[in-house]
Amino acid sequence: MAVTVRFAPSPTGRLHAGNIRTALFNFLFARKIGGRFLLRLDDTDAERSTEEFADGIREDLSWLGLDWAEEIRQSGRFDRYAAAVEKLKTSGRLYPAYESPEELELKRKRQLARGKPPVYDRAALKLTDAERAKLEAEGRKAHWRFKLEQRDVTWDDLVRGRQHVDAASLSDPVLVRADGTYLYTLPSVVDDNDLRVTHVIRGEDHVANTAPQIQLFEALGAVPPAFGHHNLLVGADGQALSKRDKSISISGMREEEIEPLAVAIYAGTIGTSDAVAPHAGLDELVQSFDFAKLSRAPARFDGHELRLLNAKLLHALPFEAVAARLGEMDIDGGNDFWEAVRGNLGVLAEAKLWWRVVNGPIEPVIADAPLCQAAAKLLPPEPWDGETWSVWSSAVKEATGVKNKALFQPLRLALTASAHGPELKHLLPMIGRTRAKARLEGTAA
Ligand code: GLU
Numbered sequence: 001m002a003v004t005v006r007f008a009p010s011p012t013g014r015l016h017a018g019n020i021r022t023a024l025f026n027f028l029f030a031r032k033i034g035g036r037f038l039l040r041l042d043d044t045d046a047e048r049s050t051e052e053f054a055d056g057i058r059e060d061l062s063w064l065g066l067d068w069a070e071e072i073r074q075s076g077r078f079d080r081y082a083a084a085v086e087k088l089k090t091s092g093r094l095y096p097a098y099e100s101p102e103e104l105e106l107k108r109k110r111q112l113a114r115g116k117p118p119v120y121d122r123a124a125l126k127l128t129d130a131e132r133a134k135l136e137a138e139g140r141k142a143h144w145r146f147k148l149e150q151r152d153v154t155w156d157d158l159v160r161g162r163q164h165v166d167a168a169s170l171s172d173p174v175l176v177r178a179d180g181t182y183l184y185t186l187p188s189v190v191d192d193n194d195l196r197v198t199h200v201i202r203g204e205d206h207v208a209n210t211a212p213q214i215q216l217f218e219a220l221g222a223v224p225p226a227f228g229h230h231n232l233l234v235g236a237d238g239q240a241l242s243k244r245d246k247s248i249s250i251s252g253m254r255e256e257e258i259e260p261l262a263v264a265i266y267a268g269t270i271g272t273s274d275a276v277a278p279h280a281g282l283d284e285l286v287q288s289f290d291f292a293k294l295s296r297a298p299a300r301f302d303g304h305e306l307r308l309l310n311a312k313l314l315h316a317l318p319f320e321a322v323a324a325r326l327g328e329m330d331i332d333g334g335n336d337f338w339e340a341v342r343g344n345l346g347v348l349a350e351a352k353l354w355w356r357v358v359n360g361p362i363e364p365v366i367a368d369a370p371l372c373q374a375a376a377k378l379l380p381p382e383p384w385d386g387e388t389w390s391v392w393s394s395a396v397k398e399a400t401g402v403k404n405k406a407l408f409q410p411l412r413l414a415l416t417a418s419a420h421g422p423e424l425k426h427l428l429p430m431i432g433r434t435r436a437k438a439r440l441e442g443t444a445a
Helices: 017-033 051-064 078-090 101-113 129-137 185-194 204-219 250-255 260-269 282-288 303-316 319-329 334-344 348-359 369-377 388-400 404-416 424-440
Strands: 004-007 036-041 070-073 094-097 143-146 152-157 161-166 174-176 199-203 226-230 233-235 299-301
Touching: 004 017, 004 199, 017 036, 017 051, 017 199, 017 226, 017 233, 017 260, 017 282, 017 299, 036 051, 051 250, 051 260, 078 094, 078 143, 078 174, 078 185, 094 174, 143 204, 152 204, 152 226, 161 204, 174 185, 185 204, 199 204, 204 226, 250 260, 260 282, 260 303, 303 334, 319 334, 319 348, 334 348, 334 424, 348 424, 369 388, 369 404, 369 424, 388 404, 388 424, 404 424
Parallel strands: 004 036, 036 070, 199 226, 233 299
Antiparallel strands: 094 143, 143 174, 152 161
């Protein structure tokens, strides 16, 4: 059977480093095994789901290069869920319950006080027709619970290995709320079955849903897919991350102009036994992907580490790989420019700063006017090359007696308006004599 996986976010927010790992693992697994990767938008919650978030999710996935074969929206499939509900009612697996949230809470408290697990007591199953009619006459509306078979449920988790859950220790899950809306549990199973999803790959936060969902597949006459639950993300300090934290949002990373490949590599290697290190492309991630490499401990997201990886990736990129994205910089001499500056970049956007330094105009910083004036007079005639800086700075040293940092720092500040940057040996020939002279004399150029 062809492998099919799906990434199923709710369009109630933008993607972040946490859910992008789920998307990525699904994508990598599908790519590796030659399967299909679907995007399912879990938008049954009409109030919280928006088109804007749906667009944002597509945009983030596309930016990362995680292409999907087909998009499915739960909001277009309510008839399928209604049909499943009818089937479950007919087979006696779905029963109406009337307890209010307060009543349920009270039951839980009593059970806990008696040292018992807070499992739903199935009181609603014992109601007679007359009792039900009376509750309905009082204006109570039923919510619907799935009657679990009280037996052991097992599955071979792709990440966690063999799992056993005693369904008798679980509450019968509510599938349909009193207002007729669906909880996520049932639509997900109906969709996975209709779309012939073979592997459900998702975060550990869904482990508790798996045993009830396996029983749901079976109750609907379907064969359950395989399941894999990956570790979740925590911050560098080991604390839970907030989804609202902008530093983990994919759109935030894009705005910062972090490389999409750096984000994908980082998301795909933290929390695994693979090192966080440059890869040539998504294909290399595909090749090394293996569920067995996923750690059981949480994955740590450290923004600093991501930025370091981004810088490493950039430093190794050849000019051809960035030429198109450098826009105005993609002209004659672009290769020399790129070779000179790439080692100084944290993100590609910073290349623009150096382009400006090379081509002007910049406002020079004059820290030692007499030195700069003397240096201007000693500038050799062009053509300039990689030796010019060393010949010229030696001549300035000779003439002024100034050396080391006291010599180099004022020259750098005048020529680049910055205390740090790429080697002057590379920059100077690109800046050229006219601009260098003007800057040393304190004129913007
Ligand atoms: N919409 C669910 C979520 O984002 C999907 C869970 C699943 O993959 O089954 O958590």
